[in-house]
Amino acid sequence: MGYLFGPVLSRRLGLSMGVDLLKYKTCNLDCVYCELGRTVCLTVCRDRFVPREKVIKEIEQRRDEPFDYLTFAGSGEPTLSLDLGDVVCRAKKIVNSPVAVITNSTLLSSSAVRKEVAAADVVLPSLDAASQESFSAINRPAEGLFADKMIQGLKDFRREFSGEIWLEVMLVRGINDHEAERIARAAEAIEPDRIQLNTVVRTPAEPVEPLSREEMHRMLEIFPRAELIPDWDWSVPERIKDRLLELLSQKEHTLDEIGLNLDLGASDAIKYCKILEKEGMISRRLFRGNLYFHLAANNPLRSTKI
Ligand code: SF4
Structure with missing residues (x-):
């Protein structure tokens, strides 16, 4: 046991049962706002990190618990797992709820990865930068990752995937907010079903600052089709x-x-x-x-x- 976590209350997905195919913390980015802290294993190499059959067994054991989405996320970037496509396909046959994948978008430049991710019902990719400078500043990518390839990968994925794409844009004061208009143009060109604006709300890896509520509302003028990811309502009537x-x-x-x-x-x-x-x-x-x-x-x- 130990590859599923939650269900957790997610501001975007409601009650989300997480599936973690990674070892802590394996990612090809080292985002300044990451709530998991600094990336321990910065790699662009896809690999197998956990015993796949044990993950499937745990999904079977917990299939009847209440949750709105079974969500592939967790200790880093899910597309780094070579098991992602297989486990998503098999999970869809086990659970009744829709299956979601949260990704930082970088590996969507690979057609093999796009094919695996496309097995999900809903995909929640990120786009925090439209220039290589901002990409380096906010996402601190591993060597060999480029903002323009990531954006092209997102566009290709949109063409190939008929499910829902909810694109998240994380805005951080002084790091990427100055290129909001450029990010907005890139986001529109990707044609996601939803564009969801976020700012730093949880303890970040670095001492970076969120945008204020007023600034986030002003961002809606720059991203006219976007929505703000709501603050979670932590109250019981x-x-x-x-x-x-x-x-x-x-x-x-x-x-x-x-x-x-x-x-x-x-x-x-x-x-x-x-x-x-x-x-x-x-x-x-x-x-x-x-x-x-x-x-x-x-x-x-x-x-x-x-
Ligand atoms: S992509 Fe996600 S897991 Fe990786 S560093 Fe950024 S926020 Fe953290």
């Missing part, structure tokens, strides 16, 4: 919170039971449980393969029935 805590004060419940009692879909049930868990109000335990939620030990509502 009061009415649901009260009923959920009341329910768990009686006894522990599985996610299915919580959903049934509160009339919630599976995604909302786990989302709200995760938020309350993060706030220290409830806890989970795994018992005979079932996940149960109960009031946290220090929650004053906790009763002796648990």
